[in-house]
Amino acid sequence: MSEEPAGPAEERVPAQREDTGEVIGVRRGMFGAKDGGDTSGYGRLVRTVQLPGASTRPYGGPRGGAAYGDFDEVADELEGALEEQGLVPENAIEKTVVHRGELTFHIAREHLLRVARTLRDDPALRFEMCTGVSGVHYPGDKGRELHAVYHLRSITHNRLIRLEVSAPDSDPHVPSIVEVYPANDWHERETYDFFGLVFDGHPALTRIMMPDDWQGFPQRKDYPLGGIPVEYKGAQIPAPDQRRSYS
Amino acid sequence: MSTPEASSRETTEGPVYTVTGGDWDEITEAARQADDERIVVNMGPQHPSTHGVLRLILEIDGETVSEARAGIGYLHTGIEKNLEYRNWTQATTFVTRMDYLMGLHNETAYCLGVERLLGIEEQIPDRATVIRVLLMELNRISSHLVYIATGGMELGASTIAIFGFRDREMVLDIFELVTGLRMNHAYVRPGGLAQDLPPGAVDQVREFIKKMRRNLPEYDKLATGNPAFKARLQDVGYLDLTGCMALGITGPILRAAGLPHDLRKAQPYCGYENYEFDVPTGDTCDAYGRFLIRLEEMKQSLRIVEQCLDRLQPGPVMVADKKIAWPAQLALGPDGLGNSLDHIKKIMGTSMEALIHHFKLVTEGFRVPPGQAYAAIESPRGELGVHVVSDGGTRPYRVHFRDPSFSNLQSMAAMCEGGQVADVIVAVASIDPVMGGVDR
Numbered sequence: 069m070s071e072e073p074a075g076p077a078e079e080r081v082p083a084q085r086e087d088t089g090e091v092i093g094v095r096r097g098m099f100g101a102k103d104g105g106d107t108s109g110y111g112r113l114v115r116t117v118q119l120p121g122a123s124t125r126p127y128g129g130p131r132g133g134a135a136y137g138d139f140d141e142v143a144d145e146l147e148g149a150l151e152e153q154g155l156v157p158e159n160a161i162e163k164t165v166v167h168r169g170e171l172t173f174h175i176a177r178e179h180l181l182r183v184a185r186t187l188r189d190d191p192a193l194r195f196e197m198c199t200g201v202s203g204v205h206y207p208g209d210k211g212r213e214l215h216a217v218y219h220l221r222s223i224t225h226n227r228l229i230r231l232e233v234s235a236p237d238s239d240p241h242v243p244s245i246v247e248v249y250p251a252n253d254w255h256e257r258e259t260y261d262f263f264g265l266v267f268d269g270h271p272a273l274t275r276i277m278m279p280d281d282w283q284g285f286p287q288r289k290d291y292p293l294g295g296i297p298v299e300y301k302g303a304q305i306p307a308p309d310q311r312r313s314y315s
Numbered sequence: 316m317s318t319p320e321a322s323s324r325e326t327t328e329g330p331v332y333t334v335t336g337g338d339w340d341e342i343t344e345a346a347r348q349a350d351d352e353r354i355v356v357n358m359g360p361q362h363p364s365t366h367g368v369l370r371l372i373l374e375i376d377g378e379t380v381s382e383a384r385a386g387i388g389y390l391h392t393g394i395e396k397n398l399e400y401r402n403w404t405q406a407t408t409f410v411t412r413m414d415y416l417m418g419l420h421n422e423t424a425y426c427l428g429v430e431r432l433l434g435i436e437e438q439i440p441d442r443a444t445v446i447r448v449l450l451m452e453l454n455r456i457s458s459h460l461v462y463i464a465t466g467g468m469e470l471g472a473s474t475i476a477i478f479g480f481r482d483r484e485m486v487l488d489i490f491e492l493v494t495g496l497r498m499n500h501a502y503v504r505p506g507g508l509a510q511d512l513p514p515g516a517v518d519q520v521r522e523f524i525k526k527m528r529r530n531l532p533e534y535d536k537l538a539t540g541n542p543a544f545k546a547r548l549q550d551v552g553y554l555d556l557t558g559c560m561a562l563g564i565t566g567p568i569l570r571a572a573g574l575p576h577d578l579r580k581a582q583p584y585c586g587y588e589n590y591e592f593d594v595p596t597g598d599t600c601d602a603y604g605r606f607l608i609r610l611e612e613m614k615q616s617l618r619i620v621e622q623c624l625d626r627l628q629p630g631p632v633m634v635a636d637k638k639i640a641w642p643a644q645l646a647l648g649p650d651g652l653g654n655s656l657d658h659i660k661k662i663m664g665t666s667m668e669a670l671i672h673h674f675k676l677v678t679e680g681f682r683v684p685p686g687q688a689y690a691a692i693e694s695p696r697g698e699l700g701v702h703v704v705s706d707g708g709t710r711p712y713r714v715h716f717r718d719p720s721f722s723n724l725q726s727m728a729a730m731c732e733g734g735q736v737a738d739v740i741v742a743v744a745s746i747d748p749v750m751g752g753v754d755r
Contacts, residue, residue, distance in 0.1 A: 089685075092706065093706065095708070115707075117685060117706045117707055118685060119685050119686060119687075119706075120685070120686050167686050167687075168431050168432060168434065168686060168688050169431070170687075170688060170689060172687075196560055197560065197563055197565075198563060199563065199691070199698060199700050199717050199722075200563070200700075200717045200722065202702040202713075202715035202717070203715075204687075204704055204712070204713045205713075217687070217702060217715075219689050219691075219700060219702070219717070221698075223574070223576055223581070226581055226582065228582070228689070228691070230687075230689065249561075249563065250561045250562055250563075251561065251562050251563025251564075251722060251725065252563075253725060254721060254722070254724075254725050255717075255721075255722070258721075262395075275388075276387065276388060277387070277388040277391040277754060278388065278391070279388075286393065286396060287395065287396055287713075293393075293396060293397065293399075293400050308397070308400040308401070309400050311400075312678075313400075313708075313709075313710065314679045314680070314708070314709045314710075
């Protein structure tokens with residue numbers, strides 16, 4: 069399914085991985101046959117779902133390639149700037165992932181604010197713009213179920229990076245970065261509204277889309293989509309979340 | 316206050332306060348005595364000049380807005396959640412309805428994200444990419460025309476409103492011819508396009524360019540130099556570059572503050588680096604500057620559309636990979652666009668394998684390798700970013716749209732506070748928010 073882009077052989081070699089990736093869940097069976105009646109034998113298939121794991125140096129750049137590139141430069145500058153502040157970079161940056169030409173820093177949540185401020189203010193980094201936060205819920209990723217994903221854009225250096233922070237379901241707290249990027253005000257409210265991620269330090273963390281008295285957080289995976297079966301040309305079409313799923 | 320609302324008593328655990336109700340008589344009396352005209356006005360969510368169901372909460376002191384806040388969420392339809400229950404291709408039908416004035420931008424941004432995760436960015440046929448650019452630029456023109464038309468209408472300039480919708484109709488006619496629908500197209504699909512341009516489309520686009528080049532100066536005549544129009548727009552909704560950067564503003568508002576940031580130039584996608592066009596900027600930071608920039612952007616879009624037509628070469632419009640390419644072929648029948656009869660004849664009559672293939676791909680869909688991607692494009696309103704996450708299944712695990720209307724609308728308070736009530740309308744119009752995109 070995934071053909072590599074044509075080019076010289078060394079450019080097609082993906083960055084090496086330390087581990088095989090982050091397991092976020094296990095899927096069983098096939099064809100979406102969940103409850104008995106599966107005589108095909110495929111019902112016993114087990115597939116672990118793995119997100120791309122940590123990459124090793126050199127990270128290359130957005131156009132791929134195994135040589136020292138733009139991504140290494142960003143990582144060097146960030147690690148250097150954190151060291152200058154007396155922070156051990158390994159403690160703040162849990163892992164660095166390069167996948168599909170995009171650079172992701174997984175940040176320990178207690179260091180998020182410091183890292184964001186460094187990324188914005190360091191002249192060699194200058195990520196002036198935060199394009200908001202997107203929540204993702206991985207119920208199978210025990211202890212780090214809720215992820216907050218930030219995309220930072222540097223207009224000065226014309227770069228884009230991604231920060232990812234995780235929090236457990238039992239303690240859904242992530243520091244707010246509104247004081248560094250005021251643009252994130254509504255975005256954090258939206259992520260709180262849909263995922264229940266509490267952004268500590270946000271000036272007014274209230275629901276933004278759903279009604280104020282809404283119960284629950286609709287975009288979590290355990291929150292049902294809802295819907296009713298409808299009749300179309302004489303046939304009953306089940307609600308979307310009741311239809312067969314092949315995933 | 317003479318009587319404290321909270322009396323306290325000391326306990327072993329520290330002071331305990333007993334809070335009682337405030338003295339309402341005192342408060343109402345104070346309000347009656349006050350000589351200001353401070354009132355809180357609820358504007359919307361059903362108000363013709365708030366662009367859909369936007370609710371503005373304005374605290375006004377006489378004619379001056381002292382505080383302004385926006386209430387949103389009245390058009391939230393849970394599209395992002397719904398996508399997680401549909402396959403990757405079906406999602407285009409949903410995302411096109413988010414910001415309904417730039418449906419083709421939504422579709423393209425989403426498809427670019429999915430294609431990056433699939434690793435097929437390099438395999439998208441040239442013709443499909445050129446048609447995407449062509450339609451996106453036409454969509455930019457139609458979106459800006461709605462901005463000019465509704466913005467004009469709110470000022471009482473009904474001629475501008477009628478002219479704007481008159482010209483937009485020509486774009487919608489092209490969309491109807493090409494995609495089958497005037498809005499909500501679901502025409503751009505992961506891997507390419509739903510179908511090729513129909514016969515006559517290129518001629519109609521050429522005709523449109525000719526007409527639009529003739530019509531665009533009318534807006535200059537009606538509005539650009541019009542003293543009443545200028546008086547309403549100039550120095551209204553002021554937001555300088557510092558404010559724009561802090562609030563994450565993109566698009567015409569940022570460019571009106573002087574920064575020539577345009578993703579089509581900065582981070583080209585869909586081959587924008589091969590087109591010649593200019594990024595207009597201004598330095599007035601006000602509603603008038605934004606108007607001029609959008610007007611100029613329409614001219615630049617026409618340039619790009621023209622280059623697209625010259626660039627169009629015959630060829631496929633869907634990736635060659637049959638594991639991804641949508642098998643159904645569409646054709647125009649007597650009852651509109653639908654499955655091509657030839658295709659149905661083939662899968663039902665001659666090839667069982669083709670039928671199985673069609674069935675598998677249409678009901679189950681294709682799988683996308685696990686991972687996440689962020690695709691950003693320059694929409695008419697600014698940076699439209701799509702964060703796509705896959706768990707390797709046939710459905711999106713999570714799709715998040717960073718809609719420019721949502722981000723830009725945050726600047727409403729900064730633009731309106733301290734200004735006149737009448738200027739709120741102008742400032743909000745200059746942000747050009749579309750609630751379908753804000754609330755999703």
